[in-house]
Amino acid sequence: RKEVEQDPGPFNVPEGATVAFNCTYSNSASQSFFWYRQDCRKEPKLLMSVYSSGNEDGRFTAQLNRASQYISLLIRDSKLSDSATYLCVVSSQGTYKYIFGTGTRLKVLA
């Protein structure tokens, strides 16, 4: 079983739709969680950190469920510019390593 698993997609949604991605992780000692966004042929860039109580940044909402060991990303009112691959990233306290999921592709259609 991979340490971090994501549905590769693609998720094809119309503009204005709400879409949600989940990511599961296997290491219960994981402490830090992030969502990164990667555009085609570009470097990953931080979208948002995921806090224990959940957090929101504009149209984006991230949630953490430690009991079931998954994090989620909700995008409301999708824009064409949201089309990208979304990477789930997990790190354990006291380690220097980040574990990346393989990413979920989102295509927002006009």
Add this chain to the structure above:
Amino acid sequence: NAGVTQTPKFQVLKTGQSMTLQCAQDMNHNSMYWYRQDPGMGLRLIYYSASEGTTDKGEVPNGYNVSRLNKREFSLRLESAAPSQTSVYFCASRLQTGGLAKNIQYFGAGTRLSVL
């Protein structure tokens, strides 16, 4: 702000040739990382350096060597390139002093390497 700078952006090598990928960060970060990204595989850690003067193997270190030249620079060397090393290589850095905000990794723009 330059952030993380990688050179070169593109490179084509013949099997057996050697080369060094350069990475420099100007954010005074302690930790630096080298990843490779292949289709369907996600980002895989090659080597990392927790602090100046230290380096450690990641998930896929075979065929690579690294040097943490100083706090700013972390280079990746391919001594004898193989077609299996065709990939996109990303360098990243992180402050690493505790606290969620300081644990964010910042990436360079990547090096696209083809080994023929």
